[in-house]
Amino acid sequence: MASDQGGSEDEPPSLLWGQDPVFSAYARLYVKDILQMKESLQVPGIYFYKNHPLFQVGVLGTVVYRREREDFYCYGVDDSTGVINCLCWKDEKWRDDGDSVKRGGSGGVFNVEEQLRKLRETQRSSCMLEIGDLLRVRGSLKTSREQREIMASSFYKVSDPVMDVQIARMLEIPQLYRDCYDKPFQALGSEVEASTTDAGGHPNFQSLLGQSVRILKKFLKEKEVAKFRPYDVEYLLHPLIQWPPRNTASGQEVTSAGPSFSTQVKNLLKETLKILQSEGEIFRKVLSPDELYNVTEQDKDLLAAIRDMIREDSKREKYAEKGCHVLHILSSVRQKYSRNLSREALEVALKFLECNSDIISTMDSHYTVL
Amino acid sequence: MLPSPAVFQFPWEINADQVKDGASMRTFGRLTSYFPAESRAVLTSQHMSVQHQVLVHTVFVEPFNPIIGAQYIALGEIDKAEGCDEATLRARVLNCVDGVNVALLQKAINEQRNFFKERNNKAGSQ
Numbered sequence: 001m002a003s004d005q006g007g008s009e010d011e012p013p014s015l016l017w018g019q020d021p022v023f024s025a026y027a028r029l030y031v032k033d034i035l036q037m038k039e040s041l042q043v044p045g046i047y048f049y050k051n052h053p054l055f056q057v058g059v060l061g062t063v064v065y066r067r068e069r070e071d072f073y074c075y076g077v078d079d080s081t082g083v084i085n086c087l088c089w090k091d092e093k094w095r096d097d098g099d100s101v102k103r104g105g106s107g108g109v110f111n112v113e114e115q116l117r118k119l120r121e122t123q124r125s126s127c128m129l130e131i132g133d134l135l136r137v138r139g140s141l142k143t144s145r146e147q148r149e150i151m152a153s154s155f156y157k158v159s160d161p162v163m164d165v166q167i168a169r170m171l172e173i174p175q176l177y178r179d180c181y182d183k184p185f186q187a188l189g190s191e192v193e194a195s196t197t198d199a200g201g202h203p204n205f206q207s208l209l210g211q212s213v214r215i216l217k218k219f220l221k222e223k224e225v226a227k228f229r230p231y232d233v234e235y236l237l238h239p240l241i242q243w244p245p246r247n248t249a250s251g252q253e254v255t256s257a258g259p260s261f262s263t264q265v266k267n268l269l270k271e272t273l274k275i276l277q278s279e280g281e282i283f284r285k286v287l288s289p290d291e292l293y294n295v296t297e298q299d300k301d302l303l304a305a306i307r308d309m310i311r312e313d314s315k316r317e318k319y320a321e322k323g324c325h326v327l328h329i330l331s332s333v334r335q336k337y338s339r340n341l342s343r344e345a346l347e348v349a350l351k352f353l354e355c356n357s358d359i360i361s362t363m364d365s366h367y368t369v370l
Numbered sequence: 371m372l373p374s375p376a377v378f379q380f381p382w383e384i385n386a387d388q389v390k391d392g393a394s395m396r397t398f399g400r401l402t403s404y405f406p407a408e409s410r411a412v413l414t415s416q417h418m419s420v421q422h423q424v425l426v427h428t429v430f431v432e433p434f435n436p437i438i439g440a441q442y443i444a445l446g447e448i449d450k451a452e453g454c455d456e457a458t459l460r461a462r463v464l465n466c467v468d469g470v471n472v473a474l475l476q477k478a479i480n481e482q483r484n485f486f487k488e489r490n491n492k493a494g495s496q
Contacts, residue, residue: 031375062396062445062463064373076372078445080396080482083372132431132445132463162469163443170478174485 012185014042017053020185026058026138028169028176031082034059034141035148047141052185057150058138059084060158060169063129073127075155077135085149086137088127126156134158134166212237212272217281226298230269230291237265237272280344287340296348305337306349307358307369314368323361323368326350373462376445378479381415382422384448384457391450397459398443398467398475399424404436411464413442415472425456431464440468 017023029037033049034057040046046055064083065076073088129135137155141148158165215236219225241264259267273293276282282293296302309332313319319328330346350367353359359367376394383389384397399413399422409429415422426444428434445463 062376064376064445064462065371078373078375080376080378081486082375085372132465161467162471163467163475164471167471167474167478170482174481177485 011040011042011048012051012053014040014046014053017046020052022049022052022054022181022185025054026056027052027054027181028058028173029181030173031059031061031077031079031084033081034084034150035082037141039143045140045142049181050184052181056138056140056153058136059086059150060134060136060165063131063133063135066129066131073129075129075135075137077137077150085147086135086139086152086155087149088137088152088155090127091123129157134160208240208268209271209275212240212268213275215240216272216276220281220295220298224298225295226300227292227294229293230273234265234269237268241265241268277342278344280342280346280348283338283342283345284340285338296345297352299349302333302337302341302349303353303358306333306346307353309333309336310359310367311369319368322363323366326365326367329367378482380417380476380479381413381424382417382420384424384459385422389448389457391448391457393448394446395448395459396443396445396463397424398441398470398472401436401438401440401442404428404438406432411436413444423456425458426464427458427460428464429460431461434464435466437466437468440466441470441472443467443470 012020027049029049034047037047037049040048040053046053048054059077059079061077061079063075064078065074065085067074071090073090075086075088076083077086134157135155136158137150137152139150139152139154142151143149160166216233219233219236220228241261273282277284280296282295284292285294286292294302306329310324310329313324313328313332326343326346329350330341330343333346334341350359350361354361354367359369361367374394376396379389379395379397381397381399384395389395397413399415402412402414402423404411409427409432411426411428413424413426415424424444426446427449430446443463443465444459444461446459446461449458449460
């Protein structure tokens with residue numbers, strides 16, 4: 001387990017830590033992981049889960065151990081994966097409880113002091129927990145005497161009579177790990193480094209993809225392209241991919257192990273078109289070997305077909321009041337225009353028509369014409 | 371000083387060999403009977419049309435307000451060394467959670483287990 005938490009040499013430089021959103025959040029990790037995380041060699045008090053730097057955590061669990069001192073409580077919190085000590089300081093204002101505030105006898109009148117006293121009492125009672133209570137605690141991590149603890153910055157008892165809160169957390173955290181904590185943190189600075197050193201360009205394929213999507217969208221919009229084939233736009237992506245390095249010494253071309261330039265461009269274009277299709281910006285009217293893409297917003301026939309279809313159907317009694325639902329529009333347009341039209345593309349087209357006031361939306365996902 | 375973490379176990383797993391003597395765990399079930407004189411309670415649950423029982427030793431959590439028929443969560447250590455064939459859970463915590471969505475709770479427990487299983491497999495394959 002300890003081995004896959006990343007060695008100290010994998011620590012990203014402290015200058016880049018702020019780029020990791022996990023760093024400035026209260027990481028909701030399993031207690032087990034909190035206890036096993038490595039402390040940073042650069043800055044004490046910073047810990048690493050995988051290569052995410054963090055120093056604050058948020059934990060929810062059952063109190064299984066409790067010790068009270070004059071100015072703090074020490075709660076052992078069990079989240080079913082581990083048990084961790086939480087140091088919870090008693091607030092200054094607790095000590096002069098009750099006595100200094102006179103009990104107002106004026107019944108019926110809103111008494112600020114009285115209300116304040118009640119508020120404090122509630123606050124205090126939510127901070128005094130017994131074994132078996134559910135505690136939510138947020139705070140920074142500290143290792144003292146070989147033991148990891150949470151120095152609580154806020155903590156309170158959670159009322160969870162039917163375990164809703166606990167169940168929600170149990171369902172949520174695995175997803176959080178998959179979406180966030182288990183994904184490696186890639187600092188922007190190191191990415192730039194990687195792209196200059198690594199000619200293959202594999203580690204930053206995602207950023208390359210983002211750039212090519214932007215380039216293609218800009219091109220389609222500026223030139224008002226209605227239809228295109230992949231080879232028409234391929235040249236646009238050439239600047240993104242570096243030419244294979246030439247061995248200047250011998251004048252020979254290096255036969256690199258990586259994919260050739262043209263396959264790299266083709267792959268990038270393929271992925272880019274996939275993204276544009278999934279966003280509905282483009283679609284293929286017919287699936288034929290001839291790869292022809294229609295640009296949704298520029299496809300006059302599609303727009304006219306949608307408009308006419310909504311106009312026709314809005315006259316029918318069934319749709320007169322609410323307008324046509326988007327799924328109804330989709331099935332009609334698929335029958336009349338292209339069986340291959342995606343819902344995303346239809347939504348892009350509907351939005352375009354709505355912006356031009358050709359159609360209006362009556363309510364969520366319903367459209368009509370005036 | 372701190373007790374070991376109490377992992378969720380299904381009531382039908384406790385008498386199987388999966389749970390070792392002295393292991394910390396938590397489980398759930400309906401309180402069907404309580405014998406204050408002996409500090410003993412029984413939690414019952416259904417699984418695959420079989421009724422399962424968990425014996426709970428309640429001396430650490432007394433006095434408590436027993437609501438017969440209500441769902442409870444028990445957290446404590448398993449005691450199997452008593453010579454009898456059924457394991458006893460020495461409860462440190464016994465909370466009434468009547469109204470809990472048991473199906474959802476089971477799903478959540480499985481979700482958490484799957485996550486750890488997946489992760490251990492990944493770590494093992496590396």
